[in-house]
Amino acid sequence: MKEKIDTRTRILDIAEAAVLEKGFEATSIEEIVAGAEISRGGFFYHFKDKNALARAMLERYIEVENALYDDLFARARELNDDPLHCMLIGLKLLAEMLEEMPTGHPGCVIASTAYQDRLFDEGVRNLNRQAILGWRKRFRGMFEDISELYEPREPVNLDALGDMVSGVVEGGLVLQRALREHNNASEQIMLFRTYLKLLFAPR
Amino acid sequence: MKEKIDTRTRILDIAEAAVLEKGFEATSIEEIVAGAEISRGGFFYHFKDKNALARAMLERYIEVENALYDDLFARARELNDDPLHCMLIGLKLLAEMLEEMPTGHPGCVIASTAYQDRLFDEGVRNLNRQAILGWRKRFRGMFEDISELYEPREPVNLDALGDMVSGVVEGGLVLQRALREHNNASEQIMLFRTYLKLLFAPR
DNA sequence: GTGTCAACTGGACTCGCGGTACAGTCGGGA
DNA sequence: TCCCGACTGTACCGCGAGTCCAGTTGACAC
Numbered sequence: 457m458k459e460k461i462d463t464r465t466r467i468l469d470i471a472e473a474a475v476l477e478k479g480f481e482a483t484s485i486e487e488i489v490a491g492a493e494i495s496r497g498g499f500f501y502h503f504k505d506k507n508a509l510a511r512a513m514l515e516r517y518i519e520v521e522n523a524l525y526d527d528l529f530a531r532a533r534e535l536n537d538d539p540l541h542c543m544l545i546g547l548k549l550l551a552e553m554l555e556e557m558p559t560g561h562p563g564c565v566i567a568s569t570a571y572q573d574r575l576f577d578e579g580v581r582n583l584n585r586q587a588i589l590g591w592r593k594r595f596r597g598m599f600e601d602i603s604e605l606y607e608p609r610e611p612v613n614l615d616a617l618g619d620m621v622s623g624v625v626e627g628g629l630v631l632q633r634a635l636r637e638h639n640n641a642s643e644q645i646m647l648f649r650t651y652l653k654l655l656f657a658p659r
Numbered sequence: 660m661k662e663k664i665d666t667r668t669r670i671l672d673i674a675e676a677a678v679l680e681k682g683f684e685a686t687s688i689e690e691i692v693a694g695a696e697i698s699r700g701g702f703f704y705h706f707k708d709k710n711a712l713a714r715a716m717l718e719r720y721i722e723v724e725n726a727l728y729d730d731l732f733a734r735a736r737e738l739n740d741d742p743l744h745c746m747l748i749g750l751k752l753l754a755e756m757l758e759e760m761p762t763g764h765p766g767c768v769i770a771s772t773a774y775q776d777r778l779f780d781e782g783v784r785n786l787n788r789q790a791i792l793g794w795r796k797r798f799r800g801m802f803e804d805i806s807e808l809y810e811p812r813e814p815v816n817l818d819a820l821g822d823m824v825s826g827v828v829e830g831g832l833v834l835q836r837a838l839r840e841h842n843n844a845s846e847q848i849m850l851f852r853t854y855l856k857l858l859f860a861p862r
Numbered sequence: 863g864t865g866t867c868a869a870c871t872g873g874a875c876t877c878g879c880g881g882t883a884c885a886g887t888c889g890g891g892a
Numbered sequence: 893t894c895c896c897g898a899c900t901g902t903a904c905c906g907c908g909a910g911t912c913c914a915g916t917t918g919a920c921a922c
Contacts, residue, residue, distance in 0.1 A: 463898080478777035481684040484879065495900045497884095502898095505881070568774040570837040574681035584837045610853045616846045619834055623847050624823075627830025631822055634773040634787045643819045644826050650813045654857040666869080687908060698871045700913095705869095708910070 464502045466492045472513055476565070480510060480572060507577050510569070514580060517565050518587040525594065528553070539601035540656050547649045550625075551642035561641060567626050592618045606656035624648045667705045669695045675716055679768070683713060683775060710780050713772070717783060720768050721790045728797065731756070742804035743859050750852045753828075754845035770829050795821045809859035827851045 461469075470491040474483040485506065489499050503509045532546035554561050569576060569584050595618035603614065628641030664672075673694040677686040688709065692702050706712045735749035772779060772787050798821035806817065831844030 479775040481775065482777040485881090486879075496881095497901070498899055500881075566837060567770060567833045570833050571771040571774055572682045572684065573836070574685040581837075585839065588834060588837055609857060612850060612853065613846065616843075616850055619843060620827075620847060620850055623830030623834050623843070624826065625830070626833045627823075627826030627828070630770045630773050630829045630833070631791060631826050633776070634769060634784075634791055636788065640819075640822060640826070643816065644823060647815065647819055647823055650815065651854040651857070654812060654854070688910090689908070699910095700872070701870055703910075 463492065463494060463498065467494070467499065467502060467509070468513060468516060471509055472517070475513065475568075479568060480506075481575065507580060510576055510580050511583060514565060514569065514583045514587075518583065518590075521587075522590065525591075529598075538605070539598060540606055540652070543598055543602060543652060544649055547621075547645055547652075551645040551649075554628075554642040554645070555639050561629065561632070564626055564629050567630060588619075588622055591622045594618070595621045602656055606658060608655050609657060610655065612655065620648065666695065666697060666701065670697075670702065670705060670712070671716060671719060674712055675720070678716065678771075682771065683709075684778065710783060713779055713783050714786060717768060717772065717786045717790075721786065721793075724790075725793065728794075732801075741808070742801060743809055743855070746801055746805060746855060747852055750824075750848055750855075754848040754852075757831075757845040757848070758842050767829055767832050770833060791822075791825055794825045797821070798824045805859055809861060811858050812860060813858065815858065823851065 467488060471483065471488050474487065474491070485496065485499055489496050492499075503512065528549050529542065529546040532542045532549060535545050536542055566584055566587060569580060573581070592615060596614050599614045599617050624644050624647075625641060628644035631644070632638065632640040670691060674686065674691050677690065677694070688699065688702055692699055695702075706715065731752050732745065732749040735745045735752060738748050739745055769787055769790060772783060776784070795818060799817050802817045802820050827847050827850075828844060831847035834847070835841065835843040
């Protein structure tokens with residue numbers, strides 16, 4: 457009946473919510489400790505400084521995001537074995553997921569950290585980099601499978617095409633945040649989906 | 660022989676360079692006044708606070724960016740009257756321009772401000788929003804002209820397609836920053852270009 | 863030549879926040 | 893019983909934003 461979540465996780469939960477809402481700099485340690493109902497000393501017991509917090513948050517975020525992609529495309533795979541259709545279904549699911557988020561999606565931490573750069577140390581920046589490279593690899597692999605069966609109508613660099621998935625999502629989230637609209641990201645994904653349909657259309 | 664640029668402009672120049680390099684928060688007023696060789700008092704004489712600086716920077720940045728697009732597509736227009744080819748040439752020019760920037764492009768202030776949100780007041784956020792809406796309108800107009808001559812192979816929302824130009828650029832710049840690579844943005848634009856070629860291909 | 867005004871300089875001060883240091887408390891195993 | 897990990901609480905430092913304000917300097921006005 458231990459319903460008390462461990463403190464470190466609680467700090468991360470609260471910090472994540474706050475950071476996604478208003479950015480890392482704008483989130484003070486003061487309000488995190490208030491939310492988590494611990495003392496400032498308690499915070500620094502778990503994280504030596506704000507950078508350590510950022511690193512832990514990013515690690516967790518990337519893990520969740522990857523698990524989410526795993527799950528999404530696994531479900532897509534169950535619905536259709538063909539790699540192209542699997543990709544198309546996966547993107548549709550992703551778009552739907554983004555749309556269903558009532559608050560209009562957390563917004564990707566990657567972009568946020570990328571643009572605050574000097575605030576973070578090498579460790580954080582590297583994590584960020586590795587996450588994107590991981591997605592590149594994942595999507596590149598899927599596009600390789602696809603192009604074995606469907607010859608692309610125009611020559612494309614598969615790494616760049618893999619990056620485009622991340623890029624379209626990131627870009628969509630930026631637009632969404634800046635415009636205060638709520639479905640730009642999912643719209644952009646759907647547009648990217650029609651791109652793939654055209655690119656890999658059977659002759 | 661007055662080679663001294665007026666102080667306000669000098670502040671903006673220095674602030675812009677610093678902000679693009681390391682982000683808004685990480686840029687202190689101290690270093691701006693040092694760079695501009697004025698006193699702290701002098702800074703606050705021109706800008707009542709950091710938010711006013713942000714607003715002025717955004718205004719100037721958006722103006723420059725718009726002038727750049729005007730020029731780019733005017734040149735494209737000179738090379739080819741057809742709206743589709745004009746668009747394709749313009750995007751090519753844009754990609755080349757991004758590639759030629761030795762430091763790997765300033766990186767768009769829009770994304771940066773979008774993700775730091777609460778740091779800025781309503782004025783700054785609104786400027787940001789208006790800039791993106793302006794680009795939507797500009798590109799939507801171009802796509803309307805195109806689709807009058809070339810029926811799209813798949814149904815697309817032209818507003819969303821207009822947003823995709825901004826989104827692809829923004830997303831590409833995010834990747835570029837995070838990966839520490841230098842040509843992701845231009846690569847993404849070229850990929851988007853092949854999308855348009857496929858989408859508006861004559862039957 | 864005097865006045866006025868914009869464009870500053872320079873210094874003193876407040877406040878919030880990140881970060882340090884460290885002494886003390888409290889509950890749960892060995 | 894003792895130890896240890898997980899804290900609490902407090903005092904303190906430095907930095908950067910922002911305020912206040914008194915004083916200087918140079919240009920132009922009359």
